[in-house]
Amino acid sequence: xxxxxxxxxxxxxxxxxxxxxxxxxxxxxxxxxxxxxxxxxxxxxxxxxxxxxxxxxxxxxxxxxxxxxxxxxxxxxxxxxxxxxxxxxxxxxxxxxxxxxxxxxxxxxxxxxxxxxxxxxxxxxxxxxxxxxxxxxxxxxxxxxxxxxxxxxxxxxxxxxxxxxxxxxxxxxxxxxxxxxxxxxxxxxxxxxxxxxxxxxxxxxxxxxxxxxxxxxxxxxxxxxxxxxxxxxxxxxxxxxxxxxxxxxxxxxxxxxxxxxxxxxxxxxxxxxxxxxxxxxxxxxxxxxxxxxxxxx
Amino acid sequence: xxxxxxxxxxxxxxxxxxxxxxxxxxxxxxxxxxxxxxxxxxxxxxxxxxxxxxxxxxxxxxxxxxxxxxxxxxxxxxxxxxxxxxxxxxxxxxxxxxxxxxxxxxxxxxxxxxxxxxxxxxxxxxxxxxxxxxxxxxxxxxxxxxxxxxxxxxxxxxxxxxxxxxxxxxxxxxxxxxxxxxxxxxxxxxxxxxxxxxxxxxxxxxxxxxxxxxxxxxxxxxxxxxxxxxxxxxxxxxxxxxxxxxxxxxxxxxxxxxxxxxxxxxxxxxxxxxxxxxxxxxxxxxxxxxxxxxxxxxxxxxxxxxxxxxxxxxxxxxxxxxxxxxxxxxxxxxxxxxxxxxxxxxxxxxxxxxxxxxxxxxxxxxxxxxxxxxxxxxxxxxxxxxxxxxxxxxxxxxxxxxxxxxxxxxxxxxxxxxxxxxxxxxxxxxxxxxxxxxxx
Numbered sequence: 137x138x139x140x141x142x143x144x145x146x147x148x149x150x151x152x153x154x155x156x157x158x159x160x161x162x163x164x165x166x167x168x169x170x171x172x173x174x175x176x177x178x179x180x181x182x183x184x185x186x187x188x189x190x191x192x193x194x195x196x197x198x199x200x201x202x203x204x205x206x207x208x209x210x211x212x213x214x215x216x217x218x219x220x221x222x223x224x225x226x227x228x229x230x231x232x233x234x235x236x237x238x239x240x241x242x243x244x245x246x247x248x249x250x251x252x253x254x255x256x257x258x259x260x261x262x263x264x265x266x267x268x269x270x271x272x273x274x275x276x277x278x279x280x281x282x283x284x285x286x287x288x289x290x291x292x293x294x295x296x297x298x299x300x301x302x303x304x305x306x307x308x309x310x311x312x313x314x315x316x317x318x319x320x321x322x323x324x325x326x327x328x329x330x331x332x333x334x335x336x337x338x339x340x341x342x343x344x345x346x347x348x349x350x351x352x353x354x355x356x357x358x359x360x361x362x363x364x365x366x367x368x369x370x371x372x373x374x375x376x377x378x379x380x381x382x383x384x385x386x387x388x389x390x391x392x393x394x395x396x397x398x399x400x401x402x403x404x405x406x407x408x409x410x411x412x413x414x415x416x417x418x419x420x421x422x423x424x425x426x427x428x429x430x431x432x433x
Numbered sequence: 434x435x436x437x438x439x440x441x442x443x444x445x446x447x448x449x450x451x452x453x454x455x456x457x458x459x460x461x462x463x464x465x466x467x468x469x470x471x472x473x474x475x476x477x478x479x480x481x482x483x484x485x486x487x488x489x490x491x492x493x494x495x496x497x498x499x500x501x502x503x504x505x506x507x508x509x510x511x512x513x514x515x516x517x518x519x520x521x522x523x524x525x526x527x528x529x530x531x532x533x534x535x536x537x538x539x540x541x542x543x544x545x546x547x548x549x550x551x552x553x554x555x556x557x558x559x560x561x562x563x564x565x566x567x568x569x570x571x572x573x574x575x576x577x578x579x580x581x582x583x584x585x586x587x588x589x590x591x592x593x594x595x596x597x598x599x600x601x602x603x604x605x606x607x608x609x610x611x612x613x614x615x616x617x618x619x620x621x622x623x624x625x626x627x628x629x630x631x632x633x634x635x636x637x638x639x640x641x642x643x644x645x646x647x648x649x650x651x652x653x654x655x656x657x658x659x660x661x662x663x664x665x666x667x668x669x670x671x672x673x674x675x676x677x678x679x680x681x682x683x684x685x686x687x688x689x690x691x692x693x694x695x696x697x698x699x700x701x702x703x704x705x706x707x708x709x710x711x712x713x714x715x716x717x718x719x720x721x722x723x724x725x726x727x728x729x730x731x732x733x734x735x736x737x738x739x740x741x742x743x744x745x746x747x748x749x750x751x752x753x754x755x756x757x758x759x760x761x762x763x764x765x766x767x768x769x770x771x772x773x774x775x776x777x778x779x780x781x782x783x784x785x786x787x788x789x790x791x792x793x794x795x796x797x798x799x800x801x802x803x804x805x806x807x808x809x810x811x812x813x814x815x816x817x818x819x820x821x822x823x824x825x826x827x828x829x830x831x832x833x834x835x836x837x838x839x840x841x842x843x844x845x846x847x848x849x850x851x852x853x854x855x856x857x858x859x860x861x862x863x864x865x866x867x868x869x870x871x872x873x
Contacts, residue, residue: 150866150869183856186653187653188649188652188653188856189856205656208653208654209654211653213649213650213653215646215649215650215653217646217649217858218646219645219646219647219648219649219650220645220647221447221641221642221645221647222641222645223447224447232439232443233650233651233654235439236436236439236440236651236654236655237654238654277650280650
């Protein structure tokens with residue numbers, strides 16, 4: 137099931153093209169990564185999905201229907217630049233933002249009570265936002281983003297500004313939300329979290345999508361045919377390119393490049409003659425490498 | 434609750450609950466009342482101490498003229514000035530030294546008062562009145578006409594023209610140009626202040642939302658135009674609340690003060706003020722009371738219901754005209770300090786309107802007053818000055834229609850600038866760019 141479709145979206149700002157014929161489809165109940173260097177057009181695309189700006193041409197569809205401003209109630213958006221009213225009390229503000237998203241006051245209060253307890257921040261309810269630290273305010277903002285149980289969540293750099301403990305908490309909550317049926321679009325520069333969380337990605341560079349697809353497929357399509365082998369003894373003279381060989385905890389770890397046409401088993405058979413094998417694993421390029429390689433191209 | 438009313442509610446409550454708003458709203462009328470009543474009250478406190486004045490009368494002919502009263506005792510000496518000065522400085526009980534160096538008939542400037550402090554007005558007018566009356570009497574006597582003094586007294590006339598305004602219903606109303614001027618100026622100043630203060634509040638509200646970056650969260654829930662209008666309407670309601678509280682408090686305070694005027698305290702005080710201001714020609718107490726009653730009847734001659742209604746209408750019109758432009762300026766800048774450059778073209782016409790109002794007051798039906806009460810950028814302020822003098826209904830109708838059309842126009846334009854401006858970060862917009870946003 138496809139939740140969100142972006143079709144042939146073009147957006148031009150005075151003098152420069154921000155989005156050039158962008159297409160993407162986000163399957164329901166998945167985590168979708170939106171990657172790209174600064175200024176590539178990610179924020180513009182996110183703003184179009186949020187109905188903040190309108191595309192010059194093209195269409196965005198939610199559940200197969202053209203997106204209308206009414207639909208933003210089904211979307212939760214955490215912008216990269218976080219902000220809350222500094223002089224307003226935390227509880228009051230969360231309530232206000234929830235009501236703006238179309239929640240009724242009793243529903244919003246109930247949901248806020250649940251989340252404030254879950255994040256153990258009940259004591260902040262009557263504090264002003266300016267009294268909170270940056271990380272604390274981010275937590276509050278995260279809650280206000282997901283409070284109205286949106287079908288589609290858009291997080292722009294959700295982990296920036298969090299300490300590792302809280303970043304982990306947020307990560308778990310994001311996965312939790314997916315379990316409960318939400319679809320998540322996730323824009324980040326942190327490639328490790330992309331590998332960990334995202335099923336599909338689009339890489340935007342200079343207003344165009346330059347790479348798109350399933351993360352696992354992208355990584356295997358960028359394979360360099362390198363394998364990591366852990367063995368009891370060192371290997372040598374096997375007729376393959378040997379990149380490195382190190383000894384660790386009594387085991388030898390070697391990186392070998394296989395010929396493209398050969399099967400893995402063929403390589404293994406050759407190696408088994410030489411030594412006892414403990415593990416054998418393909419060395420896939422990291423998303424980070426793919427990102428840099430694609431953008432530089 | 435619809436989203437725009439949520440925004441209005443937030444803008445309104447956060448401002449009305451602010452301490453500064455509460456203090457300003459309740460203190461200002463008290464401050465005004467204090468500015469009027471405290472001097473009256475202070476002057477009503479009688480200075481009971483008796484002051485001595487040393488008199489050096491070189492002509493020796495004014496001894497009977499300078500009579501002691503409960504406040505001043507005159508002490509005649511005949512010594513050289515130097516010695517008197519020494520004597521005066523050594524004895525602190527002397528308030529002043531009066532030197533009469535020649536015949537005052539021939540030389541009216543021959544009397545001088547010396548003092549170590551500034552000689553107070555009361556003493557000066559008391560002494561000069563005594564001397565003046567004496568010289569006048571002397572002059573009258575010199576004509577050798579019997580009963581001349583009486584004739585002069587009787588021929589003294591005071592003409593006080595009462596102005597009466599014919600109402601449309603044929604009723605006559607006692608009018609007063611001075612009071613009309615005062616009411617007009619006060620309401621013009623109030624509208625001027627309201628537009629400047631609340632317009633600036635809209636602007637800084639927009640800047641704060643933009644710099645704190647919350648705007649992006651909010652406009653992912655509501656349209657930018659709704660956010661802008663919610664803010665403008667919310668702040669307008671704050672202004673109206675403040676205005677009505679002021680009217681209410683003024684009515685309460687003035688009715689309390691009115692009950693005082695009914696008593697003797699303030700009449701006496703007014704008398705005292707008159708004494709100081711006009712020398713010793715004191716108006717009798719009942720005449721002072723008449724003045725107070727007259728002022729009240731003149732105040733009744735104004736149609737306050739109309740003035741207050743039109744004040745509210747013009748305040749809203751003028752505020753809506755400028756507030757949306759202030760919002761547009763706020764959206765175009767990145768920080769509060771940058772607003773000055775862009776808000777100048779807005780504050781200049783307001784300032785101009787204020788000066789036009791001052792000049793219009795002198796000629797409320799002149800061409801300046803007429804045109805400035807039609808041009809929407811000045812009409813809310815200038816029309817206020819003209820209203821108490823009476824403005825034909827058709828002029829008010831035209832002026833209000835122009836104002837309404839203009840604020841719809843400015844709001845539409847400002848909305849376009851606003852929705853682009855609030856999402857622009859990191860660079861300061863130029864005028865050229867802002868114009869582009871309007872067309873965009």
